[in-house]
Amino acid sequence: MHGTPRPPATPAEALSAMDHLIAAHLIGQQELARRLGLTVTDLTCFAFVLEAGDDLLTAGDLAARAHVTTGAVTGILNRLERAGYVTRRPDPADRRRVRVAAVPAAVSRVEAVYAGHYKRLTALFADYSAEELAIITDWFTRATGLAHEYLEKLNRNDPDEEC
Amino acid sequence: MHGTPRPPATPAEALSAMDHLIAAHLIGQQELARRLGLTVTDLTCFAFVLEAGDDLLTAGDLAARAHVTTGAVTGILNRLERAGYVTRRPDPADRRRVRVAAVPAAVSRVEAVYAGHYKRLTALFADYSAEELAIITDWFTRATGLAHEYLEKLNRNDPDEEC
DNA sequence: GTAAATGTCTTAGCTACTAAGGGAACGTGG
DNA sequence: CCACGTTCCCTTAGTAGCTAAGACATTTAC
Numbered sequence: 535m536h537g538t539p540r541p542p543a544t545p546a547e548a549l550s551a552m553d554h555l556i557a558a559h560l561i562g563q564q565e566l567a568r569r570l571g572l573t574v575t576d577l578t579c580f581a582f583v584l585e586a587g588d589d590l591l592t593a594g595d596l597a598a599r600a601h602v603t604t605g606a607v608t609g610i611l612n613r614l615e616r617a618g619y620v621t622r623r624p625d626p627a628d629r630r631r632v633r634v635a636a637v638p639a640a641v642s643r644v645e646a647v648y649a650g651h652y653k654r655l656t657a658l659f660a661d662y663s664a665e666e667l668a669i670i671t672d673w674f675t676r677a678t679g680l681a682h683e684y685l686e687k688l689n690r691n692d693p694d695e696e697c
Numbered sequence: 698m699h700g701t702p703r704p705p706a707t708p709a710e711a712l713s714a715m716d717h718l719i720a721a722h723l724i725g726q727q728e729l730a731r732r733l734g735l736t737v738t739d740l741t742c743f744a745f746v747l748e749a750g751d752d753l754l755t756a757g758d759l760a761a762r763a764h765v766t767t768g769a770v771t772g773i774l775n776r777l778e779r780a781g782y783v784t785r786r787p788d789p790a791d792r793r794r795v796r797v798a799a800v801p802a803a804v805s806r807v808e809a810v811y812a813g814h815y816k817r818l819t820a821l822f823a824d825y826s827a828e829e830l831a832i833i834t835d836w837f838t839r840a841t842g843l844a845h846e847y848l849e850k851l852n853r854n855d856p857d858e859e860c
Numbered sequence: 861g862t863a864a865a866t867g868t869c870t871t872a873g874c875t876a877c878t879a880a881g882g883g884a885a886c887g888t889g890g
Numbered sequence: 891c892c893a894c895g896t897t898c899c900c901t902t903a904g905t906a907g908c909t910a911a912g913a914c915a916t917t918t919a920c
Contacts, residue, residue, distance in 0.1 A: 542827030543834040545819050551837035557741070558844035559719050561764055565851055573876070578720070593899060601724055606877055608900055630885045630898040651847040656708050658839055664705030666832050669825070671706040673833050674714035676821055681721035684814040688728055736907075757867060769908055771869055793867040793916045 552677075562651065569647055571617060575600060579610050580619050580644070583636050590623065590633040619644075715840075725814065732810055734780060738763060742773050743782050743807070746799050753786065753796035782807075 543551075567577045582599050583591055591599075597607045611634065614620045619640040625631035645652070659667060706714075730740045745762050746754055754762075760770045774797065777783045782803040788794035808815070822830060 543830040545822035545830065548822055548830050548834045548837070549818060551834045555837045555841045556719055556722050558841045562844050562848055564764065565848060601727065603878060604899060609876065632899065654843045654847065655712060655840065658843060659708035659711055662836070667706040667708065667711050668704060669829050669832055670836050671711045671714045673825070674711070674718045677818065678718045678721045680817045680821060681725050684817065685725055685728060766909055767868060772907065795868065
């Protein structure tokens with residue numbers, strides 16, 4: 535279906551389409567987490583750990599990225615560790631810190647559950663040319679940048695509300 | 698920046714970019730809800746009410762769309778109603794049902810908080826040609842369809858897990 | 861007219877979060 | 891070396907929102 539002509543769209547249509555995608559993805563995430571016996575927050579943190587790769591995250595890093603308190607992270611790590619997704623490791627340079635390492639077998643466990651959807655998405659992407667993918671990816675990246683800017687501005691101006 | 702050539706992208710890059718966008722949006726949603734004195738679930742339900750427009754949703758509809766129990770919906774509607782976002786109305790045809798109507802003033806209240814980000818996104822969209830927007834919108838729509846299919850399949854095969 | 865089904869609300873209990881503080885480890889300045 | 895403040899994670903107490911199960915009113919079917 536490469537290069538199939540599509541009817542042109544308006545910004546409003548694109549925005550609405552994006553909202554629907556995000557809503558669907560949110561529910562999917564919830565289902566996936568439930569199936570793995572985790573919470574959405576746990577799964578998100580596990581994703582952060584995977585994304586960080588070899589330079590292991592600390593518990594505090596996770597708190598910052600997931601926007602939760604360090605107290606919450608303790609619970610999250612307890613669950614993830616007990617379920618065999620991560621292990622806590624001492625930091626050789628700073629004994630206060632706790633570094634979080636992913637358990638290799640757990641990665642494939644998550645991927646196994648997610649494989650169905652992941653394959654479908656990859657197949658969908660294969661339906662587009664590299665140039666079209668470039669447009670889509672570019673937009674994703676810029677929209678993400680905007681979202682981060684927006685969040686920063688919110689947090690800078692008034693961390694607590696006034697409404 | 699219409700028609701600016703972009704470096705071609707791979708499916709994996711696109712998928713990763715999508716994940717980041719969704720993660721950012723998720724946190725933004727949380728911030729927005731907090732600022733409005735609501736939970737993310739409340740805000741999501743309010744969005745469903747707005748989307749439904751004039752044919753008012755019932756409490757049960759909301760439970761189905763938000764994937765929560767009807768007991769939870771009672772709490773959600775209590776909060777939304779107390780904060781002045783919606784009103785409960787009797788259904789003339791079926792006195793068991795509760796129909797949910799949005800309070801007009803509340804719509805602009807939410808939009809006021811969201812306006813900053815919304816304007817930036819719209820501006821971003823304006824940077825793309827109608828044809829490029831068509832590609833993006835098309836992809837959103839098809840990815841959403843896939844997500845829904847995946848969810849349906851999950852719920853059909855085994856509503857509860859086996860792991 | 862009775863029985864089953866439907867739609868919302870209630871109740872009890874659970875889980876994950878925050879806020880506040882504690883104790884160990886770091887790092888700086890005398 | 892050694893107090894001092896800081897940083898990091900964990901603990902504790904309290905809260906909020908969810909589920910599950912059932913009550914109650916209403917509708918539908920036979």
